[in-house]
Amino acid sequence: xxxxxxxxxxxxxxxxxxxxxxxxxxxxxxxxxxxxxxxxxxxxxxxxxxxxxxxxxxxxxxxxxxxxxxxxxxxxxxxxxxxxxxxxxxxxxxxxxxxxxxxxxxxxxxxxxxxxxxxxxxxxxxxxxxxxxxxxxxxxxxxxxxxxxxxxxxxxxxxxxxxxxxxxxxxxxxxxxxxxxxxxxxxxxxxxxxxxxxxxxxxxxxxxxxxxxxxxxxxxxxxxxxxxxxxxxxxxxxxxxxxxxxxxxxxxxxxxxxxxxxxxxxxxxxxxxxxxxxxxxxxxxxxxxxxxxxxxxxxxxxxxxxxxxxxxxxxxxxxxxxxxxxxxxxxxxxxxxxxxxxxxxxxxxxxxxxxxxxxxxxxxxxxxxxxxxxxxxxxxxxxxxxxxxxxxx
Amino acid sequence: xxxxxxxxxxxxxxxxxxxxxxxxxxxxxxxxxxxxxxxxxxxxxxxxxxxxxxxxxxxxxxxxxxxxxxxxxxxxxxxxxxxxxxxxxxxxxxxxxx
Numbered sequence: 001x002x003x004x005x006x007x008x009x010x011x012x013x014x015x016x017x018x019x020x021x022x023x024x025x026x027x028x029x030x031x032x033x034x035x036x037x038x039x040x041x042x043x044x045x046x047x048x049x050x051x052x053x054x055x056x057x058x059x060x061x062x063x064x065x066x067x068x069x070x071x072x073x074x075x076x077x078x079x080x081x082x083x084x085x086x087x088x089x090x091x092x093x094x095x096x097x098x099x100x101x102x103x104x105x106x107x108x109x110x111x112x113x114x115x116x117x118x119x120x121x122x123x124x125x126x127x128x129x130x131x132x133x134x135x136x137x138x139x140x141x142x143x144x145x146x147x148x149x150x151x152x153x154x155x156x157x158x159x160x161x162x163x164x165x166x167x168x169x170x171x172x173x174x175x176x177x178x179x180x181x182x183x184x185x186x187x188x189x190x191x192x193x194x195x196x197x198x199x200x201x202x203x204x205x206x207x208x209x210x211x212x213x214x215x216x217x218x219x220x221x222x223x224x225x226x227x228x229x230x231x232x233x234x235x236x237x238x239x240x241x242x243x244x245x246x247x248x249x250x251x252x253x254x255x256x257x258x259x260x261x262x263x264x265x266x267x268x269x270x271x272x273x274x275x276x277x278x279x280x281x282x283x284x285x286x287x288x289x290x291x292x293x294x295x296x297x298x299x300x301x302x303x304x305x306x307x308x309x310x311x312x313x314x315x316x317x318x319x320x321x322x323x324x325x326x327x328x329x330x331x332x333x334x335x336x337x338x339x340x341x342x343x344x345x346x347x348x349x350x351x352x353x354x355x356x357x358x359x360x361x362x363x364x365x366x367x368x369x370x371x372x373x374x375x376x377x378x379x380x381x382x383x384x385x386x387x388x389x390x391x392x393x
Numbered sequence: 394x395x396x397x398x399x400x401x402x403x404x405x406x407x408x409x410x411x412x413x414x415x416x417x418x419x420x421x422x423x424x425x426x427x428x429x430x431x432x433x434x435x436x437x438x439x440x441x442x443x444x445x446x447x448x449x450x451x452x453x454x455x456x457x458x459x460x461x462x463x464x465x466x467x468x469x470x471x472x473x474x475x476x477x478x479x480x481x482x483x484x485x486x487x488x489x490x491x
Contacts, residue, residue: 035402059452059486060402060440079435095439124445 004348005070005390006356007051008364009038012382014053016071019377023354023368026377032074033065037126040343040386044132044140048390052140052156054127062126064094064142064156078157092158097124097142097150100161107167112146113175113235122146122166129343129386131186143183147174147200149212162212165198170217170234174203177237177256184342185241189248197251197266201342202237205253207266218266222255239282240342244291252294252321254284254342259296261321272321277308283345287370288353292320295347295355295371297340306337314357316371330374331365338363344384349391358384395426396481400453403441403484407434412481421476423455424467441484456483 006017013031032038036055044050053065053074066077076094090096099122100106111119125145133139142150142159148166150159174181185199194211197218204219223230224237237256244250253260253269257280260269273279278298287293294317300308307313311333315324338361348354355371358364362381367374394414399407407413415429431438438444441453447467449455455462458472458480474480 057402059400059450060406061443061450062439063406063436076436090438093435093438093444096444098445 002350003392004350004354005043005048005392006346006364006366006377007041007043007071007386007388007390008358008381008384009041009054009343009386010358010362010382010384011037014038014041014055015378015381017364017377021350023348023350023366028378029071031382032071033063036063038385039126040129040388042130042132042388043390044137045134046132046137048392050132050137050155052130052132054130054142056126062095062097062124064127066094066156077155094156094158097127097144097159098161099124099148099166100163105163106161107163110167110171112171112181113173115176119172122148122171124148125180128182128184129186131188134188134190141186141188141196143186143198145180145182146176147181147183147203149183149186149198151212164213165206165208165215168215170203173232173234174200175235177201185238187241187243187248187251189243190245191248195248195265197241197243199238199241199253201239202235202256204234204236205238205241205251205266218262219269220267221262221269221271222260223258224256226256240284242284242286242294244286247291250291250320252284252286254281254296256280256302259284259321272317274317274322274324276315276324281340282342283340283357285345285347285355287355288347288349290318290353293318293370294321295345296324297345297357299339305339310334310336312336312338312359314355314367314371314374327367327371327374329372330367336361341385343386346387346389348389354389356387356389358387360384394478395421395429395475396478397426397430398481398483400484400486402486403437406436406440408436409434419476420470422468422470423462423465423482426471426482427467452487454485454487456485457481 002021008015013034015030018027033055039054041053049070051067055063065074114120127142129143131141138155149162187197189195199205206215222236239254242252249265251262259273261272281299312331314327338359345357355367360383364377397413
């Protein structure tokens, strides 16, 4: 029987929740890297026992961890004791994320817009999202704050910036959202070689068709009233973007406000908020087997980051947006004031698609039936930053 | 031997039990201590000094012999008591949140 492994990143460590295909009885392991912020952890689709983890701290900076045995043991890939230290600091290290400003492949390190509209230096802070390659277990992408995209081809042992994104010209107009100027979404197109999508808060969505060398903003149709020009090319606070791998030209977006959809690889977006009670939120995801079935968790507003009326509701559309139904069975319907952050929802690949999400209150909810019923796998973890699911043979 | 006291999280990251003892060639400076520390414990690279600049990370401080060395030049010799191993060099996380 297949099984699932839920990878949970929290403010104070990582956890792995495991169950067989029934997804009823769960084993909880962790905390791993206790006390550190785990913004994201994700397994390789090529080798599911390989799991990459972003471990960070405001004090000690960024660490990159990797497991090759499904989370039993961990290592910082590529480190060899006894290598020359500073001043001959190594060019390659698993936690060395240095913006590429070289003449050969880099771009000038510009400034970006600060909260008050002034310009501010670009500074690396942390890795928000790790996206393992679809075809090569050694290859993985990292989305970082301040916004940029890095690539590793040696299992996370070293990183090179794909500087065409940061340096493509609109950088001085990008600005941080409340959580920082983060590159939080990386979607790899399984059909069109070299195509990938990324999203930055608050710059918007971008697409490359040449493996990351060149990028174009794909924000036509988005409107953001916090900008002088609400329809500007960049500056939009995109919270998350989701895609079904069988139909990679169709994208779903949870923006700061508005749930959006594109049918042409991001060239044009239109609103599909429909009958949602509020279209502010962070997460959005797509059913594993139904490309028109989409999930969001509406949050009251950008000023009050908790569910409307203290009732936690997942909304599902089976029509690709516009027509939404509330899914509440098993979820708290009173006195609930948690948030669900942008990378904290995922689906499994089981025949009956499982849906999972984590909250800032430390609950991880699972639905083994596509959202019809929910139960909490765990109630009391630290605030959940990210949730990913692996479906294992 | 130079005695270095690391903060809890860095001690765990380095898988070091207790304080770290280092053989550092004279003159014993902050830079030389960190060079040897990062050579023996490469997992600590980037956690005390920034990769790009080599500067101390903003939320870390260095104390020695009850004095704050956080803003002293990295190549300034540390107190004799530290160089002789009678006093430790403390790497301390700044108090900023919890």
